[in-house]
Amino acid sequence: MAEFMQRRPSVNPTRPKPQGAARLACVTFFFLLFAGCNPALGQDTTTGNNDTSSAPAPTVEIDNVAPDEAITQRLREIYESSGWFTDLRVQTTSGIVTLEGMADNEEHHAWAVDVARRTQDVISVIDKLAVDPTVDLQSSQQIVLGSLSSLVQDFLVRSPLLIASVVVLVITAFLARVVGWLVVKIFSRRNLRPSLQDLVAQLSSIAIWIAGLLTATVVAFPGMTPSKALTVLGLGSVAIGFAFKDIFENFFAGMLILWKYPFDRGDFITCNEITGKVERITIRNTMIRGLDGELSVVPNADLLKNNVDVLTSQPQRRVRLICGVAYDEDVDAAREVIRDAVASCETVQGKRTVEIFAKEFASSSINYEVAWWTGSKPADIRRSRDEVVAAIKRSLDNAGIEIPFPYRTLTFKDASVATTIRDSIAASTES
Known part of the structure; x- marks a missing residue:
């Protein structure tokens, strides 16, 4: 202790108080105060978007690196x-x-x-x-078997849902048929056009099928909701529209035809060299039975884009026929004979006027244009034409009016040529 006391520095009682430390503290305080008040010194040089102080640049460590x-x-x-x-x-x-x-x-x-x-x-x-480019058949076989096994397991797990969705589709098909039949029954009592009845029935069936397909999808895939299904359809509508452009075109054309186009089931029409009877008009195409019995399926878009002749839009049609008499016959007398012959036919409409016009000077005859009215169906026209031609032939024969066949008169300047031809004709006739 004595030694410690000896080493301890002595304290001079006459030493002044440490005023230098106080002065240093005051200077430090005012410096900090000045630094806090000076904008240049107190400004934060970092920004929110580029904080370089918190994220140092990546470096390659030198110390403590594994060999x-x-x-x-x-x-x-x-x-x-x-x-x-x-x-x-x-x-x-x-x-x-x-x-x-x-x-x-x-x-x-x-x-x-x-x-x-x-x-x-x-x-x-x-x-x-x-x-390795070689193919491991064993591993590939295991992968294939694993995939098939997962598919079978997934099918077995979802089989009740799939069966339920099939049942929903069967019910949908039944409801679509029943609703279509009811719609036709209800609208037939109101004397609507058959094509309009078909339009309403087909649109009702389409609406039921859409609802049924959405329901079956939700049943088969529980995670799928009607809103999600409609969203998927909306996203794919552009691609579907380009892929099935012709189908949609025929669909809307069929709706227009069924709604207010001037032909219906049972009418005879001509379009693109196809002539026949309209048997059925669907949303997509029209069935036309040809005059020879063949069935033509015409897309509805073709019927809208091309000219269509409706042969039975009126109950009667006018038929024209060319008939010639010899130049030696009386024109007016021949006209009256032909008129009476046409008017006497049963297939000619008596309320309509039979028209007989001298049309042209032909090479061997004077031709008349004969026009009369008969039924508008092709079979009616063929029967009427047959009856009229036969009646005209009988009447002209009975009246002694010649119906000439084409013939030629040859004149030769050299009489020897004419004599030779005449002799050869006579010889061939005698033989």
């Missing part, structure tokens, strides 16, 4: 334990890993590179691994 041999050994142990590589060589130089060898597939190749990149103290990876 290259340790990295190589660790990666080699990992790769060898997997059993996915052959002739594998791993080399590390200054933190740069080089991989060489053969991987059994592309997935394991990518896995090896990813493991090397995530290894501590690895700076970069040089990938020289190759993929």
Whole structure:
């Protein structure tokens, strides 16, 4: 203790108080106060978008870095334990890993590179691994069997839902038929056109089918809701529109035809060299039965884009016929004979006037244009034409009026040529 007391510095009672420390404290206080009040000194030089103080630039560590041999050994142990590589060589130089060898597939190749990149103290990876081009039939068989097994299991799990969706579709088909039949029954009592009845019935069936398909989809896939299904349809509407442009075109054309086009079931029409009876008009196409019995299926868009002749739009049609008499006959007398013959036919409409006009000077006869009215159906026209031609022939024969056939009069300047021809004709006649 005495020694400690001796080493302890002595305190001079006459020493003044430490005023220098107080002065230093005051100067420090005013300096800090000045720095806080000065905008230039108190301004934060960092910004919210670029905080360089909190995120230092990446650097390559120098101290505490694993040796290259340790990295190589660790990666080699990992790769060898997997059993996915052959002739594998791993080399590390200054933190740069080089991989060489053969991987059994592309997935394991990518896995090896990813493991090397995530290894501590690895700076970069040089990938020289190759993929084995040979096909492993056993592994492929296992993959296929696994996929089939998962499909079968998924089908068995969803089979009750699929059966329920099939039942929904069957009910939908039944309801569509019943509603279509009821619509036709109800509207037939109001004397609507058959085509308009078909339009309402088909639109009702389409609406029921849309509702049924949405319901079946929701039943088969519980995660699918009607709103999601409609969203998917909305997203794919552009692609569907381009893919099925012709179908939609025929659909809307069929609606226009069924709504207010001037022909209906049972009418005879002509379009694009097709003449026949309209048997059925659907949303997409029109069935036309030809005059020879063949059935033509015409897209509705063609009926809207091309000219259509409705042969039975009126109950009667006018038929024209050319009839010739010899130049030696009385024109007016022949006209009256033909008129009486046409008027006497049963298929000619008596309320309509039979028109007989001298039309032209032909090579061997004076031709008359005969016009009369009969039924508008093709069969009615053929029967009426047959009856009128036969009646005209009988009447002209009975009246002694000649119906000439075409003949030629040849005049030769050299009489010897005419004599030779005449003699040859006479000889051939006698023989």
